[in-house]
Amino acid sequence: MIDLEQYGNIPVNHAVLSEQLRDYRSPNDKIAAMERCGDIIRLKKGLYVVSPKISRKPLSTELIANHLYGPSYVSFETALAFYGLIPEKVYAVRSATFKRAKQYENTVGRFEYVTVPQKYYSIGINQQTVENEYTYLIAKPETALCDTILATPNLRLQSVKAMQVYLEEDLRIDFSGLQRVDCEIIRQCTEAGKKKEELGLLLNFLKNKIMNYKKK
DSSP states (O other): OOOOOGGTSSSHHHHHHHHHHHTSOOOOHHHHHHHTTTTTEEEEEEEEEEOOOHHOOOOOOHHHHHHHHOEEOOOOOHHHHHHOOOOOOOOSSSESSSOEEEEEEEEOOEEEEEEEEEEHHHTTTTEETTTTTEEEEEOOHHHHHHHHHHHHOOOOOOSSHHHHIIIIIISSOGGGOSSSSHHHHHHHHHHHHSSHHHHHHHHHHHHHHHHHHHOO
């Protein structure tokens, strides 16, 4: 019998499972049977994750998002919520990719992928390691803010004050968690991405925030 617990909560593809089940007359039938009884969960065609009742590990939607469609990293409201910068509960895991936009919905949740420019893609990504067991890619707070601005349609801001209103009233950003800001990340995003004017306003606004924090 295959030892499913060895995979923990890391997604595993059909080929790996088939190899482990090569002694069975029909590995595909066995995989289908494991799915029916709830030992494994189908994430998409050919990709599974072991059920927590077997792995004894909680599922990680961020890790699943990285594996479902890539290259990608978790960002936008999902990353902002992860860092405690927005109060709202996030109902979909949103990620950035330089490939075409994509959506998946399975029993674990809803996963959305938003296209960003390829030369912009690699800026400000954090490798988040959990309990020395697995690692996933997530945007740093500054990149998540830039990604959100890039992905918001019809966003036209023309002043630092307008940027402040957007961040504080529309996104409801809690800036108490951003006392240390890496302005270099935002500068790189501004140079490599679209909406250069809006990202420039974001940079100026956060620089002012940093100065105000230092004066306190």
